[in-house]
Amino acid sequence: xxxxxxxxxxxxxxxxxxxxxxxxxxxxxxxxxxxxxxxxxxxxxxxxxxxxxxxxxxxxxxxxxxxxxxxxxxxxxxxxxxxxxxxxxxxxxxxxxxxxxxxxxxxxxxxxxxxxxxxxxxxxxxxxxxxxxxxxxxxxxxxxxxxxxxxxxxxxxxxxxxxxxxxxxxxxxxxxxxxxxxxxxxxxxxxxxxxxxxxxxxxxxxxxxxxxxxxxxxxxxxxxxxxxxxxxxxxxxxxxxxxxxxxxxxxxxxxxxxxxxxxxxxxxxxxxxxxxxxxxxxxxxxxxxxxxxxxxx
DNA sequence: AACCTCACCTGGGCGC
DNA sequence: TGCGCCCAGGTGAGGT
Numbered sequence: 093x094x095x096x097x098x099x100x101x102x103x104x105x106x107x108x109x110x111x112x113x114x115x116x117x118x119x120x121x122x123x124x125x126x127x128x129x130x131x132x133x134x135x136x137x138x139x140x141x142x143x144x145x146x147x148x149x150x151x152x153x154x155x156x157x158x159x160x161x162x163x164x165x166x167x168x169x170x171x172x173x174x175x176x177x178x179x180x181x182x183x184x185x186x187x188x189x190x191x192x193x194x195x196x197x198x199x200x201x202x203x204x205x206x207x208x209x210x211x212x213x214x215x216x217x218x219x220x221x222x223x224x225x226x227x228x229x230x231x232x233x234x235x236x237x238x239x240x241x242x243x244x245x246x247x248x249x250x251x252x253x254x255x256x257x258x259x260x261x262x263x264x265x266x267x268x269x270x271x272x273x274x275x276x277x278x279x280x281x282x283x284x285x286x287x288x289x290x291x292x293x294x295x296x297x298x299x300x301x302x303x304x305x306x307x308x309x310x311x312x313x314x315x316x317x318x319x320x321x322x323x324x325x326x327x328x329x330x331x332x333x334x335x336x337x338x339x340x341x342x343x344x345x346x347x348x349x350x351x352x353x354x355x356x357x358x359x360x361x362x363x364x365x366x367x368x369x370x371x372x373x374x375x376x377x378x379x380x381x382x383x384x385x386x387x388x389x
Numbered sequence: 390a391a392c393c394t395c396a397c398c399t400g401g402g403c404g405c
Numbered sequence: 406t407g408c409g410c411c412c413a414g415g416t417g418a419g420g421t
Contacts, residue, residue: 094414126397126416150415168415169399203399222398224415240417267392276416283414330414377393380412 094150094166096248096281097324101343102172103145103152106216109174110142110154113210121205125220126167129206130229137162137208137229146235149244149280153235161232163240167224173204177213244280248317253279255314259306269305270298270376273317282317285330288352288382290317292359297388298374298381323348351382359384 094102118137120129130136141157154162166172204217206227218225230238245261246253261278262269272278273287282290291298293316296309305313324330329343346353350360354371361384362368368386375381 098414165415167398168413220398221400222413222415224398265391271392274415285414378395379415 094168094170095283095286095330096147096150096321097286097327097345098329098343099150099152099166099281100147100325101329102166103147105174106152106154106172107145109214109216110208110210111144112142113212113214114141115139115156115208116211117209119207119209121207124226125205125223126165126226127228129227133206133227133229136160148236148241148247149276150283151241155232159232160229161235163226163228163230163235163238164218165226165240167220167222167226169222170218170220170225173217173219175215175217243277245276245278246280248279248281248321253314253318255311258314259310262302262305262310265302267302268298268376269296269300269302270381272302272305274377274379279317281321284379285349285352286317286320286324289320289350292351292384292388293320295387295389297385298376298383300389351384354382359387361387 115137116139118134120134123129137156140160143155143157145155146153150165152164152166154164156162201217201219203221204219205223206218208216210216218227226240228238228240235241246257258279262272265272269291270287273282273290274284276282288298290313294309294312296305296313300309324343324345327343327345327348330345330349331343351371355373356370358364358370359368362370364370368384370384371382372385373380373382
C-alpha cells in the first residue's frame with residue numbers, strides 16, 4: 093500500500109495508538125526483512141516511551157525516549173495491525189483507517205515480523221509478506237543524515253517544493269519524467285500510482301523527457317502533485333487487492349483513480365472513442381505507466 | 390555522473 | 406481443482 097499518502101495515514105494511526113505510551117515489550121519473529129534488524133532490536137525497544145512520529149518520504153520515524161528513533165519502511169506489502177488489550181477477536185481499526193485487520197479475518201500472523209506491546213496491553217504488529225520493508229534504529233539527533241534519508245529530495249507537500257525547485261532538479265535529465273518522479277532524490281514520497289495520477293492532472297506524458305519539463309510544465313506539475321497527494325491523504329490513502337475492504341475502514345482514494353490501473357477505460361477528460369482510445373498502458377523501467385494519449389503530451 | 394537492469398519475496402488472479 | 410505464468414504500491418546494488 094505504501095506511497096506517501098498511505099504512509100502518512102498509517103503513521104497517523106500509529107501515532108494515535110502509540111504516542112505517549114510505553115513499549116512494555118517487543119518481539120521480533122525473524123532476523124530481519126530487507127536487511128537484518130539492528131542487534132537486540134526487541135530489547136532496545138522495550139521500556140521506551142514513544143514521544144512522537146514524523147514522516148520523511150515513504151519512511152516513518154518513531155521518536156523514542158532515550159534519544160533514539162526507529163526508522164520504518166513498509167516496502168511493497170507492509171502494514172501495521174493494532175490489536176486491543178485482551179486478545180479481541182477482530183483487530184479494532186484505528187482512526188483514519190490506518191490499520192487493516194489481517195486479511196479477511198485470517199490470522200495473518202505468519203507474516204508478522206515485529207510486534208510492540210504497550211503498557212496498556214495494545215499490540216501493534218508490523219506485517220510484511222514480501223519482506224521488502226525495513227526497520228532501523230538510530231540517534232534522533234541528526235535523523236536526516238541516516239544513509240537511507242540523506243539523499244532524499246524535498247517533501248512535496250512543504251513550501252520548499254516549488255516549480256522552481258522541481259525545474260532545477262529536472263533540468264538536463266535525459267530520463268523519462270515518469271522515472272525522474274519515481275526517483276526519491278528528485279521529490280520524496282511519490283510511487284507508481286501517484287506519479288501516474290499527477291502526470292495525468294498536469295497533462296504531461298510519462299514518456300516526455302524530464303529535461304523538457306522545467307518551465308510551464310513544471311508549473312502545472314507541482315500543483316498536480318500537491319493536489320493528488322493532499323486529496324489521497326484526505327481519503328485515507330489508496331487500498332488495492334488484498335487491502336480492499338468495502339466497509340470504508342481503510343483508504344478510498346482508489347475509487348478516484350483517473351488513469352492508474354484503468355487500462356482501456358475512458359479517460360475522464362475525453363469524449364471517448366474514436367476521439368480518444370481510452371487509458372493506455374506502457375512499461376517503463378519495468379513498471380506499468382497508465383496515461384491518456386490524447387491529453388497527456 | 391547518469392542511467393538501466395536486476396534482485397529481493399510472497400500471494401492473488403488468470404488462462405488452460 | 407490444479408498448475409504455471411504474470412503481475413503487484415519499492416529501492417539499493419551493481420553493471421554499462
